[in-house]
Amino acid sequence: MSIKEKEQEIIDEFALYDDWMDKYEYIIELGKDLPLIEAQYKTKDRLIKGCQSQVWLHADCKDNKMKFSADSDAIITKGIIALLIRVVNDESPADVATSEFKFIKEIGLQEHLSPTRSNGLVSMVKDMKLNALKAVK
């Protein structure tokens, strides 16, 4: 599935919920399935400190495919990371580097990616892309 197709799949999933609380119930569930960063990688240099929540991100590239794992102290943040990673995992570095994650806006969660929110997510997206750029051959 391409990044675009995966994004559309998520948009379709979220279309099922018209109540905010149900939507967040789902995000919280997703947060529990996040590919968790291995303890050895949960280091200071992989920590993205936000004012509201903190994020750890680890990136790898094998056979021209990006692999991300992450964690956060806040579960809603974790759920949103899970969505982001689901879209870009196993994709080529070039595709990840140019990904714009527009689906987040479509499902009404853009507030979590606002720079003023200071939850570490904006910096995390930047780090994902930087890691992908480094891996571009």
Add this chain to the structure above:
Amino acid sequence: MDIQSIRSQFPILAEKIHGKPLVYFDNGATTQKPLSVIQRISDYYSKENANIHRGVHTLSQEATTAYENARNTIQKHIGAKENYEVLFTKGTTDGINLVAFSFGELLNAGDEIIISAMEHHSNIVPWQMLCERKGCKLRVIPMNEKGELELDQFDKLLSDKTKLVAVTHISNSLGTVNDVKYIIEKAHAIGAKVLIDGAQSIQHIQVNVQELDCDFYVFSGHKLFGPTGIGVLYGKEEILNQMPPYQGGGDMIKEVTFEKTTYNVLPHKFEAGTPNIAGGIGLGAAFEFLNSLDMKEVLKHEQELLDYATAELTKIEGIKFYGEAKEKTSVISFLIDGLHPYDVGTLLDKMGIAVRTGHHCTQPIMDQFCIPGTIRASFALYNTKEEIDVFIAALNRIIPMLKD
């Protein structure tokens, strides 16, 4: 006090957020504005707008009168001796920076400034910058587990090196009401000056700067039902006159030549440039709104809200309060075992409830308690017990969602 009639003066309280009636519990960050303030600002721009202190034309004089009347209203409310001791600033932060610069110019290397462990970053960083600039030393009054200042430790910090004590009247994170009267007396006894950060005070309690005998008192308009971008620095005339100006420009000068400029008298000496005229006039209207209330009744109502919310929150399993001082106003900071404030705040918002989450610009407090932040509900006079019920019901819905 008729809360419904007060509520009806605040149009925003009828708004819906995500389809739910707004429950606004973020008054520590900023309060909502009554119609009288909104209308006053609109009237100013519709009928009176002109630059002040300069024009001979009618509008300029009317605008000047309105702006200066606002100063007089504030002077009376806070009990300042002279109207020119009330300086308009951008807000609390601006007022503290003004004192840190201008009063700071009178300090020398080795002089000491005392602050407390519960200060907002605005009452920490300007002093650190001053210490770097002048080689002064910053000392900190410690705080106990309940969020009360250890005043016996304060006594020990005082010495002939102490030149200024800068403490908050009421803590924005913990709600603690400090015994500023004691602090001022002790500081004066050794010849130090005192600045009180009143950002969280005037909206809750009647403040009289002459009774307190503080040397400086700073606050923001937007936290007491006025507009943003305007605030007040009260200073004693004698000290303000000793201090050099903060910023140079129009209005603050008497005579300018390329060789030598002489400065204007108070308050203009510290009000360079065209001021926030609409803000000042709007703030005057906010003080008139406060004057229309019985502040004792306000405090009583807010105390009831605080007691009720505390009692209801106590029933929630795993709750821990931060700030349990004996003297406390309408701020409740708490955490629920295993729940992150960001998650709680996000879900409360979806239910129409506005609270603050995070460190509230008081990182040293969070460090002392070894927590990343708290959930803070802060009340104002227009809040009700029914709103607290909505808040508690929302929490009881959220908690099982977030717990594994």
